[in-house]
Every structure is written in C-alpha cells, then in structure tokens.
Amino acid sequence: MLNSPDEASGIVSRGAAGRVALVGERPHHEEAAACAAGMLTALDVDLDDEHRRDTPARLARALAEMLTPPAFDPTTFDNADGYDELVVVEAIPFHSLCEHHVLPFVGTATIAYLPDQHIAGLSKLAWVVQLFARCLQVQERMTGQIADWLVENLRPRGAAVLLRAEHLCMSLRGARALGAVTTTSACRGALAEDRPRRREWLELVATLPR
Ligand SMILES: Nc1nc2c(ncn2[C@@H]2O[C@H](COP(=O)(O)OP(=O)(O)OP(=O)(O)O)[C@@H](O)[C@H]2O)c(=O)[nH]1
Ligand SMILES: [Zn+2]
Structure with a gap:
C-alpha cells in the first residue's frame, strides 16, 4: 500500500551524500x-x-506520479549571523490526494520557524511540503508531519505550519460544498509554548490572504 513518502518513492538509489534519487x-x-x-x-x-x-x-x-515524493537535499546552513526572528515562507502551493477518496485537495502552505543554530535553504521549505503532499494524506497529519520535519532537520527554537486547502471530495461530490476551505495548523517549541512568540505567529496568520 502506498501511504507514506518512504513506501511511495519507487525504485531509488542512494548517492554518497545519502541523497535519494528516482532511477526508474x-x-x-x-x-x-x-x-x-x-x-x-x-x-x-x-x-x-x-x-x-x-x-x-x-x-x-x-x-x-502524484504518489511519488520528490528527492531533494535538505540543505541547511549555520546561522552564522545569529538571526533570531521568525523566518516565514507564505503561499507555497501544493496538491495532495485525500486518502479516503483518492481525490485531490489543493491549497497553500505557510511555514514559519524561529532559528537556533541552523537556517534552512529556503527552497527546502517548499520541497518539504511536496515531500508530504505526494502520498495519500489527511490534511491534519500532513500539517504535523511538516512541523515535525522542521524540528528534526533544523532543530529550531520553534516551528509552525498552516495549511489551507479545498478538498475536491467535499466540493465536487458528496456535500458539494464548492469553495469550502479547510485550515489546519501545527505549532512546535516556542511557537506553541512561548506566549509572545505564539501571539506573533497568530497575528501573522491573521494577515494571510484567504
Ligand atoms: N479530517 C479529515 N477528513 C477528510 C480529509 N479528506 C477527506 N476527509 C473526509 O473523510 C470523510 C470520509 O467519510 P465517509 O463517510 O467514510 O465517506 P463518504 O460516504 O464518501 O462521505 P461524504 O464525503 O460525506 O459523502 C469525509 O467526511 C471526507 O470529507 C482530511 O484531510 N481530513
Ligand atoms: Zn476525500
């Protein structure tokens, strides 16, 4: 059953740096x-x-194709300048497949993290969304998986993820709630526990276009 990035990645080879590449x-x-x-x-x-x-x-x-996660190098850099404010990437487009109907859900992701020792190559924040989108998913799980990936790979002081998506299984069939948008979020570390930081994240979320 193809229900996780690892299982869905098909025939792979591992290069010297551990990079996974699709070869067939x-x-x-x-x-x-x-x-x-x-x-x-x-x-x-x-x-x-x-x-x-x-x-x-x-x-x-x-x-x-839609069940095969991309291969990418999760490049990070030393936070040599001691940057200590939020890094936010908004409006990352994604589409995934709902695991109940195998129909698409389509939307955008916003990712924020508060660096500690490492900063991410910015494109990697878009890649990680694809990593967890290209498999059978539920939006709630995907949101948490992205947040956990950030914690594991960046060891940030805090991380947060917001997904907004339209589920075609709910808008084109069944309830036919065309245009209904589902919002999910996951917060880790300081963005979950430190009140001023959490407020900063929530205020930022409130400014995002619907
Ligand atoms: N929580 C959650 N539910 C989802 C997601 N994607 C699809 N669903 C829901 O999964 C549910 C499956 O319910 P079922 O009653 O088994 O399926 P169904 O008879 O096709 O349901 P209807 O869509 O109401 O016609 C539906 O309510 C879907 O809207 C998701 O990402 N998260
Ligand atoms: Zn569905």
Missing part, C-alpha cells in the same frame, strides 16, 4: 493499469475508443 518507474504500473481498466469497465465506462484505449495506463501513471 515503479514496478507495478502494468498491474495498476489492468486494475484501472477493470474498475472503469465495472463502472460502465467504454474503453474501446481511440481516446480512452490508453486511459487506464494514463490513470495509473498519473496516480503513480
């Missing part, structure tokens, strides 16, 4: 395509058509 397609694509054909046929979809003939394989490839 996952081995079960053909089997996935056959299953997709079976499911679509059972749903009365006629696959005997020029446009649809390869649809099961396309569906399998599309899902494999």
